Amino acid sequence: MFKVLVSDPLSEWGLQKLIEAQDVQVDQKIGLSEQELIETISEYDALLVRSQTEVTAAVIEAATRLKAIGRAGVGVDNIDLPAATQKGIIVLNAPDGNTISTAEHSFAMMIALARRIPHAYFSMMQSEWDRKSFIGVELNQKVLGIIGLGRIGAEIAKRAKAFNMQVVAYDPFLTEERAKNLGVQAATIDELVRQSDFITVHTPLTKETRHLISSREFELMKQGARIINCARGGIIDERALLEALQMEKVAGAALDVFEVEPPINNPLLDHPHVIVTPHLGASTIEAQENVAFAVSEEILHVLRNEPFKNAVNLPSIPLNIREKLEPYFNLSESLGKFVAQTASGGLQEARVTYSGELTEFDTSSLSRSVLKGILSHHLGAGVNYVNAPHLAKSRGISFTEQKSPANRGFTNLITVTLKTNQDENRIAGTMINGYGSRIVKLDEYRIDIQPKGHLILIHHHDRPGAIGNVGALLGNNDINIATMQVGRRNVGGRAIMVLEIDRQVSAQVLDQLNDLSEIISVREIDLTQ
Numbered sequence: 253m254f255k256v257l258v259s260d261p262l263s264e265w266g267l268q269k270l271i272e273a274q275d276v277q278v279d280q281k282i283g284l285s286e287q288e289l290i291e292t293i294s295e296y297d298a299l300l301v302r303s304q305t306e307v308t309a310a311v312i313e314a315a316t317r318l319k320a321i322g323r324a325g326v327g328v329d330n331i332d333l334p335a336a337t338q339k340g341i342i343v344l345n346a347p348d349g350n351t352i353s354t355a356e357h358s359f360a361m362m363i364a365l366a367r368r369i370p371h372a373y374f375s376m377m378q379s380e381w382d383r384k385s386f387i388g389v390e391l392n393q394k395v396l397g398i399i400g401l402g403r404i405g406a407e408i409a410k411r412a413k414a415f416n417m418q419v420v421a422y423d424p425f426l427t428e429e430r431a432k433n434l435g436v437q438a439a440t441i442d443e444l445v446r447q448s449d450f451i452t453v454h455t456p457l458t459k460e461t462r463h464l465i466s467s468r469e470f471e472l473m474k475q476g477a478r479i480i481n482c483a484r485g486g487i488i489d490e491r492a493l494l495e496a497l498q499m500e501k502v503a504g505a506a507l508d509v510f511e512v513e514p515p516i517n518n519p520l521l522d523h524p525h526v527i528v529t530p531h532l533g534a535s536t537i538e539a540q541e542n543v544a545f546a547v548s549e550e551i552l553h554v555l556r557n558e559p560f561k562n563a564v565n566l567p568s569i570p571l572n573i574r575e576k577l578e579p580y581f582n583l584s585e586s587l588g589k590f591v592a593q594t595a596s597g598g599l600q601e602a603r604v605t606y607s608g609e610l611t612e613f614d615t616s617s618l619s620r621s622v623l624k625g626i627l628s629h630h631l632g633a634g635v636n637y638v639n640a641p642h643l644a645k646s647r648g649i650s651f652t653e654q655k656s657p658a659n660r661g662f663t664n665l666i667t668v669t670l671k672t673n674q675d676e677n678r679i680a681g682t683m684i685n686g687y688g689s690r691i692v693k694l695d696e697y698r699i700d701i702q703p704k705g706h707l708i709l710i711h712h713h714d715r716p717g718a719i720g721n722v723g724a725l726l727g728n729n730d731i732n733i734a735t736m737q738v739g740r741r742n743v744g745g746r747a748i749m750v751l752e753i754d755r756q757v758s759a760q761v762l763d764q765l766n767d768l769s770e771i772i773s774v775r776e777i778d779l780t781q
């Protein structure tokens with residue numbers, strides 16, 4: 253039974269799939285302190301949060317069985333991603349579910365700011381009828397600067413066009429084609445800041461975007477510009493914003509998010525030209541159902557070892573590519589496991605080479621599988637797709653991937669070379685239509701074996717009787733040989749045998765094999781897990 257902890261308020265409807273799953277127990281414990289979370293997290297296989305729960309390094313450290321953290325929303329800045337990645341915990345989000353709600357909220361904030369609706373409402377609540385103090389401005393024909401033209405930014409752009417605004421956008425990943433399709437003018441951040449009457453930010457909060465709008469940018473702005481932040485507190489420098497408001501450089505600001513939430517003693521809240529909401533961008537019935545449903549599904553997939561899509565600490569693979577690569581995952585991992593078991597000494601370098609049709613794809617996910625296979629031989633079950641690159645790096649193992657046009661007669665080929673401080677070993681495998689995966693090369697020897705089960709790899713001298721002696725010895729020890737492959741380069745030279753056997757052999761039998769004449773070395777290869 254998997255145990256899932258929900259530590260922020262999530263839509264009950266959205267959670268249904270998880271609650272109804274026979275193999276899952278869901279506990280909802282809302283508003284836990286960091287200490288309480290640390291004390292309880294070791295019971296859980298998955299944790300589901302929104303933006304309130306701070307999933308700190310200390311929480312992750314205490315999470316001994318956690319496989320996944322699900323974020324019912326977009327921003328994952330409340331989760332210590334490096335700590336999760338290092339521990340091999342998959343962090344998932346629900347990036348599409350709250351786009352429209354947040355875009356609509358940003359637009360609502362822009363209009364409320366332009367027409368001073370909250371101030372007018374507050375005045376009427378004081379029994380006033382003041383029609384002079386709340387003169388606003390139109391959006392019509394104004395320039396809207398959008399910083400971060402992702403999902404939400406793009407929805408804002410569409411709506412702004414309907415209001416007859418001229419839209420300029422800054423996003424380092426904005427292509428000319430996308431700008432054209434959305435009818436926006438691409439600009440640098442300085443150009444955007446200089447031209448815009450309204451500026452709205454829609455980037456994630458990262459090292460690069462922290463204080464993206466600060467004193468320098470406020471100085472460049474048009475007199476009387478208006479600012480909207482419904483993305484993350486900290487993208488706009490709050491101190492610089494307050495100064496710009498006090499100097500009347502900025503005519504108003506609409507804020508849904510703050511550097512510290514909830515904001516305590518934040519002077520911006522007392523400024524007459526600031527309007528605020530308590531991080532409500534995603535707070536609609538629709539968005540909450542969407543994100544809770546999406547993240548519940550993803551958590552179920554991770555727990556049940558099924559494919560999932562929205563991991564933020566794993567490279568994302570488009571569905572059509574994933575379908576093409578799917579058959580290669582087991583092969584890649586088995587090649588890694590196999591070659592690691594043939595090596596002696598400390599690992600130094602691993603290289604994966606893709607040939608044939610595989611050169612057309614982004615194969616980084618397959619490389620992760622190879623690396624997982626290699627490292628799991630040494631480091632056990634703690635290695636997974638998420639932390640394998642980190643573990644290799646932290647142990648000084650260099651890991652490279654390359655593509656080679658030479659396919660050596662195979663329509664696809666994955667070759668793994670593993671270098672240690674004592675030797676270098678190479679293995680190659682392929683997928684054959686209708687036959688599945690095969691290991692086709694070990695160092696310089698051509699072979700043909702299925703990468704599965706218990707295997708014995710023997711290096712020997714190619715002399716009469718060598719193979720018979722091995723067969724007899726295993727037979728005498730009641731070990732059945734399912735298949736056997738022999739490879740040699742020249743008659744009477746060095747050769748290899750790969751035997752598939754029905755069960756694990758004892759160390760004693762391996763020693764006896766080693767002692768047979770003509771045998772150079774014996775290795776047991778376990779590909780059962």
Ligand SMILES: NC(=O)C1=CN([C@@H]2O[C@H](COP(=O)(O)OP(=O)(O)OC[C@H]3O[C@@H](n4cnc5c(N)ncnc54)[C@H](O)[C@@H]3O)[C@@H](O)[C@H]2O)C=CC1
Binds near residue numbers: 347405425482484
């Ligand atoms: N107030 C709320 O309740 C909500 C806030 N958000 C916030 O909105 C942000 C945006 O969400 P989406 O549009 O769904 O994400 P997205 O990933 O689709 O878009 C983010 C865009 O920012 C761009 N970007 C990254 N670094 C940049 C930089 N230095 N300068 C300019 N652009 C940069 C990216 O290229 C991307 O196009 C989220 O990261 C989240 O923090 C999201 C949902 C609800």
Ligand SMILES: O=C(O)C(=O)COP(=O)(O)O
Binds near residue numbers: 532
């Ligand atoms: O999805 C996001 O990034 C949000 O900021 C929404 O936050 P929330 O889930 O409403 O706490």
